[in-house]
Each structure stands twice: as structure tokens, then as C-alpha cells.
Amino acid sequence: MTDYIIATSSTSDLPRDYLDAHSIPFIRYNYTVNDLPQSDDCREESRAAIYAGMRRGDLLKTSMINEYSYYDFFRGLLEQEKDVIFLDMSEKMSASYENARRAAETVRAEFPERTLYVMDTRCISGGLGLLVRKMVAQAEEGKSFDEVIAWGEENKLKIAHRFTVDDLNYLKMGGRVSNASALVGSLLNIKPVLYVPDAGTLDVVKKARGRRAALKSIVDGVLHDLSQIDPTGTDFMILHADCQGDAEHVRDEIRKVCPQIGEVRISSLGVVIGAHCGPGLLAVFYLCGGRQPE
Numbered sequence: 001m002t003d004y005i006i007a008t009s010s011t012s013d014l015p016r017d018y019l020d021a022h023s024i025p026f027i028r029y030n031y032t033v034n035d036l037p038q039s040d041d042c043r044e045e046s047r048a049a050i051y052a053g054m055r056r057g058d059l060l061k062t063s064m065i066n067e068y069s070y071y072d073f074f075r076g077l078l079e080q081e082k083d084v085i086f087l088d089m090s091e092k093m094s095a096s097y098e099n100a101r102r103a104a105e106t107v108r109a110e111f112p113e114r115t116l117y118v119m120d121t122r123c124i125s126g127g128l129g130l131l132v133r134k135m136v137a138q139a140e141e142g143k144s145f146d147e148v149i150a151w152g153e154e155n156k157l158k159i160a161h162r163f164t165v166d167d168l169n170y171l172k173m174g175g176r177v178s179n180a181s182a183l184v185g186s187l188l189n190i191k192p193v194l195y196v197p198d199a200g201t202l203d204v205v206k207k208a209r210g211r212r213a214a215l216k217s218i219v220d221g222v223l224h225d226l227s228q229i230d231p232t233g234t235d236f237m238i239l240h241a242d243c244q245g246d247a248e249h250v251r252d253e254i255r256k257v258c259p260q261i262g263e264v265r266i267s268s269l270g271v272v273i274g275a276h277c278g279p280g281l282l283a284v285f286y287l288c289g290g291r292q293p294e
Helices: 016-021 044-055 067-078 096-110 125-140 145-158 168-173 179-187 211-227 244-257 271-277
Strands: 004-009 030-033 036-039 060-063 083-087 116-119 159-164 190-195 203-209 236-240 264-268 282-287
Touching: 004 067, 004 125, 004 145, 030 271, 044 264, 044 271, 060 271, 067 083, 067 096, 067 116, 083 125, 083 145, 096 116, 116 145, 125 145, 125 159, 125 236, 125 282, 145 159, 159 211, 190 211, 203 211, 211 244, 211 282, 236 244, 244 264, 244 282
Parallel strands: 004 083, 083 116, 236 264
Antiparallel strands: 030 036, 030 060, 159 190, 159 282, 190 203, 236 282
């Protein structure tokens, strides 16, 4: 049992059974489905139902977490008389981070004897989830509060994020591509490949012609990264929005070339990122020597 707490948000896209098994508190992002309020519970069955509904035409909208909700969450953690490490989405991806930072300043004044560390992870989705997993493993091995933070800061920019989406209209609604680009891209069957650089943004780095070409681009990028390091034991997280077969295909293609890699976990993408990217999104996350989109 550690003398500190590692906490996260639902946008770490970790399965609920993992969060419960490791006693990881998480703050929930909220969203609406056809204007009906919902709360992100991180359950696989909830995610599957959401993507099935989106394919039928359900409209999702997400909202940031306000400062008071963070304050209430942090206060509840510090009342346990333990220090806290909190990991949320990249500052550049959500205004929620600034709300968390302000709430942390307020609650620290009420608990001067405790330490609350809010990390700008520069990660999103499964990249954030992988960072949480690694830091939790360190804590469970007996590493100190400061050692776990130091590991996270040293390694967070070594977590690669590679995405592709199937429907450009979701990126259009989120302002990541223009109406014209979405229309032309759809007509030409263009599938963007996205990447999270060191700044923690989500950038379109390549445009592939067709789904298989996009998946191949992701696999090629992964294999390039693995060629720069000893890939033995490297763990992967592959998240998908209702495209399990594609996730298994990507896993198999990577393992075919690098059979010595470690565990490859496949699970459903969380609702918040999924709402902005749509069904068919596939993402791969892993530790590498340093982020590079090619």
C-alpha cells in the first residue's frame, strides 16, 4: 500500500475493471447523447453502446470539467491524508487542464501539509492511459512519490500516439478539417493519419487513400519507432471505436515483424475522444525513443 494516490480522469480511456482493480480514483467527463446528459463511466459496454448509437445517427456533445468539480474531486482525495498525483489530458487538448490547475491552487491552501501534483501529461486517450499504467506499476513496486513523478516527467514524451479516423465529418465538426477538405476527402476516400507531437496537440500528419493504406501507415510508423530501440517487452495499447477487427489486424502486423514485443491490450476507445472522431477511429500507443510522426 502506497502512502500517496495516483488519480486520473475518464479520458485516460482505461477500462473500468483496471481502474477498480488498482483503486485508481477518476474524475468523469460529461457528455450528451441527443441532448440527454450522460457521465463517462469507463465501462466497455457503455462505450460499445455509444458507438453503435453513433452509427445509427446519435449526436454526441462533450463538455469540459469545471473548476468546482475538480476542487471537489481533489478535496476528497486530500481528505484521505495522502499526497496526490493527478494525470489528465494534455493542456493543449482541453480547457479542463486550466480548471484543474486553478482548483489545485485553491485546495492546496486548505491542505498545506499535503502535496498535490498536477502533471501536464502532453498525452491523450490511451497515451494518457499508458502513462497512468506505467506510473501505477512503479508505485506498486514501492517507488516513492517523487520517484514516480520523475519517471513520468522523463518518459511522458516517449509515449507515441498514432491515430486514424474513418469519417472526416467528425473532424470537420470539431474544426480540425474544413468543410471543403472533408467533402473532397470523403469523395476521394482519404483517411487522415494523426499524431500527438511533443506539444500535446492532435495533428494530421498524413493523408492515406483508403482505410487499409491508413492502417498500413500506422503500422509502418510503429515499426520505424521500434527499429530505433530494443523493442523486447514493449507494451502496446490499441483502442478502437467499433472496429475490433482492424485493431487485431494492426496488432498482428506489428507482432509479425517484432514478435518480441510485450503485451498488446485491445479495448474500446473512450467516449470523449470518440465523440470528436467518430466510429472507426483506431489508435496505437506505446513507449518509444522519442516522438516523431514519421
